[in-house]
Amino acid sequence: MAEFLQLFVNGLAVGCIYGLVALGFVLIYKAGEVVNFAQGELVMLGAFVAFTFVVQFGLNYWVGLALAMVTMAIFGGLLDMIVVRRIIGQPQFSTVMLTIGIGVVMRSAAAMVWGPETRSLPTPFDAATFRFGGVVLSAVYLSILATTALLGLILFGFFRFSRVGTAMQAASQNQLAAYCMGIPVKRMLSGVWALSAAVATIAGVLLAPINLIDTNLGAVGLKAFAAAVIGGFGSIPGAVLGGILIGLIDLFSGVYLPQGFKDIASYIVLLVVLVVCPQGLFGAVGRKKV
Amino acid sequence: MRFIFKTRYDQDIGLFPHRGTVFWYSLLSVALVAAPFLIAPYYLGELSFLFIWSLAGLSLMVLAGYAGLISIGHAAFLGIGAYVHVYLIHRGVPLLPSMLSAGAAAAAAGVVIGVPAIRMRGIYLAIATLAFSAIAQEVFVRWEALTGGSRGVAVPKAQFFGWSLEGEVGFYYLCLSVLVVCILAILNLLRAPTGRAWIAIRDSEIAAQSMGVNLAGYKTLAFAVSAFLAGLAGALFAHKVGYLTPDIFTPVLSIQLLMLVMVGGVGSIHGAIFGAIFLVLLPTVIALLRDYLPAGIAQQPALEPGIYGVILVLVVLLEPLGLNGLWRKIKFFFWQFPMYKSETFKRQKTYMRTERLQ
Numbered sequence: 001m002a003e004f005l006q007l008f009v010n011g012l013a014v015g016c017i018y019g020l021v022a023l024g025f026v027l028i029y030k031a032g033e034v035v036n037f038a039q040g041e042l043v044m045l046g047a048f049v050a051f052t053f054v055v056q057f058g059l060n061y062w063v064g065l066a067l068a069m070v071t072m073a074i075f076g077g078l079l080d081m082i083v084v085r086r087i088i089g090q091p092q093f094s095t096v097m098l099t100i101g102i103g104v105v106m107r108s109a110a111a112m113v114w115g116p117e118t119r120s121l122p123t124p125f126d127a128a129t130f131r132f133g134g135v136v137l138s139a140v141y142l143s144i145l146a147t148t149a150l151l152g153l154i155l156f157g158f159f160r161f162s163r164v165g166t167a168m169q170a171a172s173q174n175q176l177a178a179y180c181m182g183i184p185v186k187r188m189l190s191g192v193w194a195l196s197a198a199v200a201t202i203a204g205v206l207l208a209p210i211n212l213i214d215t216n217l218g219a220v221g222l223k224a225f226a227a228a229v230i231g232g233f234g235s236i237p238g239a240v241l242g243g244i245l246i247g248l249i250d251l252f253s254g255v256y257l258p259q260g261f262k263d264i265a266s267y268i269v270l271l272v273v274l275v276v277c278p279q280g281l282f283g284a285v286g287r288k289k290v
Numbered sequence: 291m292r293f294i295f296k297t298r299y300d301q302d303i304g305l306f307p308h309r310g311t312v313f314w315y316s317l318l319s320v321a322l323v324a325a326p327f328l329i330a331p332y333y334l335g336e337l338s339f340l341f342i343w344s345l346a347g348l349s350l351m352v353l354a355g356y357a358g359l360i361s362i363g364h365a366a367f368l369g370i371g372a373y374v375h376v377y378l379i380h381r382g383v384p385l386l387p388s389m390l391s392a393g394a395a396a397a398a399a400g401v402v403i404g405v406p407a408i409r410m411r412g413i414y415l416a417i418a419t420l421a422f423s424a425i426a427q428e429v430f431v432r433w434e435a436l437t438g439g440s441r442g443v444a445v446p447k448a449q450f451f452g453w454s455l456e457g458e459v460g461f462y463y464l465c466l467s468v469l470v471v472c473i474l475a476i477l478n479l480l481r482a483p484t485g486r487a488w489i490a491i492r493d494s495e496i497a498a499q500s501m502g503v504n505l506a507g508y509k510t511l512a513f514a515v516s517a518f519l520a521g522l523a524g525a526l527f528a529h530k531v532g533y534l535t536p537d538i539f540t541p542v543l544s545i546q547l548l549m550l551v552m553v554g555g556v557g558s559i560h561g562a563i564f565g566a567i568f569l570v571l572l573p574t575v576i577a578l579l580r581d582y583l584p585a586g587i588a589q590q591p592a593l594e595p596g597i598y599g600v601i602l603v604l605v606v607l608l609e610p611l612g613l614n615g616l617w618r619k620i621k622f623f624f625w626q627f628p629m630y631k632s633e634t635f636k637r638q639k640t641y642m643r644t645e646r647l648q
Binding site: 035083086087090091092093094096097098100101102103104105106107108109111112116215222225226229233260263264267268270271274275 | 354358360362406409410413414416417418420421422424425428431432545548549552556587590591592593594595596598599600601602603606607610
């Protein structure tokens with residue numbers, strides 16, 4: 001039982017990270033219908049930038065994290081303004097190829113700048129552990145859960161109550177109508193990219209103590225994809241729930257299923273979900289009207 | 291300038307639009323048949339590679355370029371074809387039946403992934419294929435009886451009716467003939483109702499369905515045909531590399547194939563060939579380029595993927611029809627000689643084509 005609870009908490013934490021990455025996908029997808037295959041690479045880049053600030057420049061952990069988020073937000077916004085914006089309205093194949101290309105470039109740039117070595121990012125939570133009955137909870141995992149909950153609340157408040165958040169929602173629901181109401185739609189899209197890159201940075205920093213930082217960190221993007229699809233690709237709570245589901249499946253299949261299932265169990269679940277309800281668990285079902 | 295004056299309906303579906311193309315294609319085929327007598331074995335090997343890449347590109351072109359279904363897991367079909375082929379060859383099955391069964395096995399896998407794909411659209415399908423290829427790769431590692439696991443399996447030399455295709459020449463002709471037969475078959479499919487239905491589905495699913503196109507059937511067929519070609523390409527590829535390991539068939543290969551299609555030119559058979567030429571030549575060009583770059587950058591192993599990515603981004607942004615689009619522009623320039631206007635090919639401004647349900 002203790003082992004089960006232990007796995008459950010760890011799976012929850014890993015799932016929260018997947019959920020955060022998936023949330024980044026969903027934000028961008030909702031805003032501009034661009035499926036960002038480079039989201040995993042944004043996570044990787046965010047982790048590397050935070051590593052640079054915290055370890056190489058020796059800044060305080062929190063200051064470094066904030067600086068990394070700001071840097072990545074600017075990067076994400078610029079990426080949209082300079083590259084991605086020009087592709088909106090083109091067939092989906094083009095957007096998929098564009099973001100795959102951007103991802104490849106980002107990964108190779110990271111390999112050139114930071115080299116192929118694996119890095120670790122020291123956090124304030126490294127050593128501490130708590131015991132509840134037989135369950136050992138490390139502070140790292142607890143910090144992940146807390147951060148995700150906090151971030152969820154902040155994002156909810158932002159989209160619900162702030163003027164910019166409402167404008168972003170409007171722009172993603174109907175661009176033309178939003179434009180007519182005087183919302184600067186283009187700036188909003190760039191803003192969503194910036195927000196998404198900042199969220200990806202947080203996910204990268206949270207992932208760093210579990211997974212170490214190297215150029216393959218972007219692989220988390222694939223799991224997050226599965227999470228976003230299971231969640232319906234248009235729903236933010238769905239993305240987080242999908243992420244948690246994938247995280248739990250990942251950890252439990254690694255322990256309770258035969259060897260080899262750890263890497264593919266989440267994909268099998270993804271395929272089953274897609275076959276049973278093709279729009280994901282939380283997506284809208286129906287056909288586009290002409 | 292050339293005007294093609296059509297007097298018969300047959301001309302609309304003819305393989306060659308006019309006599310000039312007949313002449314150039316005959317010249318090309320004579321050159322390809324004569325190539326083994328003219329060039330060194332090394333380059334002949336590279337040409338065989340080019341043909342295999344073209345075949346794989348053709349397979350993805352049918353799916354992505356004509357039926358409009360994005361597959362990010364095409365490496366899985368290549369892998370299935372390659373492993374089934376090697377398994378059968380080891381059991382003493384002759385070359386041609388073995389290659390056909392490899393194609394059929396891949397096609398069966400294509401149907402398996404294609405049937406649920408009927409209900410999915412756009413991005414869901416792309417991700418389903420990605421998941422499928424991840425699962426397939428794990429199966430390649432674990433199913434040791436068939437695949438030799440991660441140790442890999444050696445591929446015997448091809449035997450064609452008891453006649454060993456030991457050297458480069460025999461294998462070259464094998465690849466060439468398979469590619470030509472496949473291209474002709476696909477061309478025929480594309481000018482028949484099947485191909486028209488695929489293109490209709492690509493351009494507007496709803497319009498196609500309204501005109502009575504059976505979406506489920508044609509999408510599954512597209513997957514089956516594409517996977518069959520990929521299986522053939524995989525079988526040839528197995529002979530070419532000589533030793534199969536599961537880490538050949540990674541997502542990187544799938545992305546290379548997508549890149550082949552995109553850079554070559556979406557929605558054209560020429561595109562598949564141009565894209566393959568591009569993929570075969572690029573490593574050589576990059577190797578040459580390393581000599582001229584500052585040492586700090588030139589020695590980086592990440593340089594090559596970086597250049598691939600930059601080219602992909604530039605193609606999507608600047609020349610969405612790829613090398614084939616460029617070729618058509620150049621041809622158009624000479625046709626229209628003093629009258630060429632770049633506005634002819636101007637990209638139309640479009641409103642966002644939403645796939646969402648409002």
